[in-house]
Amino acid sequence: MSAPTLDVGERVKRIVGETAFTFLALAREYEARGRRVISFGIGQPDFVTPAHIREAAKRALDEGFTGYTETAGIPELREAIAEYLNSRYGSDVRPDEVVVTTGAKTAIFIGLAAYLRPGDEVIIPEPSYYAYAQVAKLFDAKPVFVPMRFEPGKGFSLDLEAIEDAVTPRTRVIVLNNPHNPTGAVFSPEEVDALYELARRKGIMIAADEIYDNFLFDGARFKSVISYPDWRDHVIYVNGFSKTFSMTGWRLGYLVVRREVIPKMLDLAVTVYSCATSFAQKAGVTALRGDWGPVREMIKAFEERARILYDILSKAPGIEAYMPQGAFYMFPRVKKLMDAMGVDDDAFVHRLLDEKGVLVLPGTAFPDKAGKGFIRISFATATELVREGAQLIVEFAREKMG
Ligand SMILES: Cc1ncc(COP(=O)(O)O)c(C=O)c1O
Structure with missing residues (x-):
């Protein structure tokens, strides 16, 4: 043996x-x-986590809402997510373009996994949250790190010229984490527009991780990529409940992508996690629709x-x-x-x-x-x-x- x-x-x-x-x-x-x-x-x-959200989860448990749910998430949560994004960003996301995940991390995984092919390049402005590069490597794609600009006293910004220089025919995705971990930067609407325009010109996807979109200080100007009318052509959108509602341990996030790729995303999602936790999803509806x-x-x-x-x-x-x-x-x-x-x-x-x-x-x-x-x-x-x-x-x- x-x-x-x-x-x-x-x-x-x-x-x-x-x-x-x-x-x-x-x-x-x-x-x-x-x-x-x-x-x-x-x-x-x-x-x-705020009390009314915890109460919603307890209620769901007491009502016996403890089984598997649809892989894409319960319909009322998908609706609440679409409604939230549309009212906040003036977008036109439909509930059937939303996939509920076990945290933003799983949304990053599923979203990138669905798009990346061996040999593809993923441009990642750096420093960066570590996960994007790992998923790229897992799927035989190559992380291409592009350093951000640091200005003492001011902080970090995107180096748009260096990003454009890093684009090759193999570039499939550019990661845009805004507001940004680890730097605390909020990229200006002008920077976001310029990056999005580059993606349009070159036919590249933007993997947008906007999990900190509610943490904006001192009048910081924030533009979500979901607000572009043609987001379906260029955006893999990631967000979640962990940070905004202080729900890190609940494991609840979501992904928004164009409808045509949803069936393959769901094949992947069901293989990885079946569905997000049932009673956490009910609490998610209360989080979005309840008292902020x-x-x-x-x-x-x-x-x-x-x-x-x-x-x-x-x-x-x-x-x-x-x-x-x-x-x-x-x-x-x-x-x-x-x-x-x-x-x-x-x-x-x-x-x-x-x-x-x-x-x-x-x-x-x-x-x-x-x-x-x-x-x-x-x-x-x-x-x-x-x-x-x-x-x-x-x-x-x-x-x-x-
Ligand atoms: C930029 C970014 N994306 C995603 C995540 C993961 O979020 P979640 O706990 O919802 O998986 C984090 C957590 O630190 C993060 O900083």
Whole structure:
């Protein structure tokens, strides 16, 4: 009998996991050893899901709504999603163009998997949420990273010329995550128009991940790609409930694509997850159609935290802070600090955790080269902790810079 193989397949070998989850485990380990950790690591709102949404899920459970549902999602949720997008963005999405997924992550997976062919290229402005590149690699497509522009004091923007230069006949998809993880950038309507126009000219799809579309600060101007009249020709649209309604653990998201590709998407979806959790879907209807007051309160708190973080960090030597425009992240450059300490990105993050009990993520997790010398700070944590953690980072910086 031959020995069992411990080797995994080639495609799986290519992918990397999510650093935020690795560091979440590390923080828990520290805490188990009795150390206090202020976590600016994983991106999840510290607020519990609003009560009326939790009640809707309980009601669904009590009514016995516990079985499988349609793979595409229950009709009232697909309707509520289409209605929400159309009323917010003036679009014309129909319920049968919506696929409910187990989180935005699954929507990214299904959406890209359906379009990518071996040898296709996927342009990803970088730094970037790590998942897009992994899905591309899994399906024998090639991630093409295009660095974003960083302006000290201002933050990040798309390098539209570099993106256009990166287009080849093999380019199938450009990823547009707006508002942006990890930088907290909100791309201007002019930038979005220019990128969309490029996609039109070259016949390319835009994989638009707009999961942070409700997290907009200080009058940031946001344009959704679903608002273009010809979105069906160019858009794979991803959004979800995790961030807006603080429902990360519920696993509920959605995908919007033109009707003709829905049957193949559903073949893929049913193979991966059958359907999204039944009672979570009922809660999703209440989330969209119910009281948005708690969401507005949460976003107000996030904006206040962004300001606090910025005000404190802008006093730190070696840290190039800026005011985030959206999402709940700041991605400051700390290269001078790393150089002064003579450490690389990973060692920097570990030293900050060891010495000050503050967890941030290394910029190299996003996911290739452009994040080198930066850190991601998620301020989705209690305001008092944001203040205290930011002050500890300043203390750390002052100690190292002398
Ligand atoms: C840009 C982006 N897209 C998708 C996701 C995944 O969302 P979900 O928890 O709904 O799968 C995240 C989570 O951090 C994200 O930052």
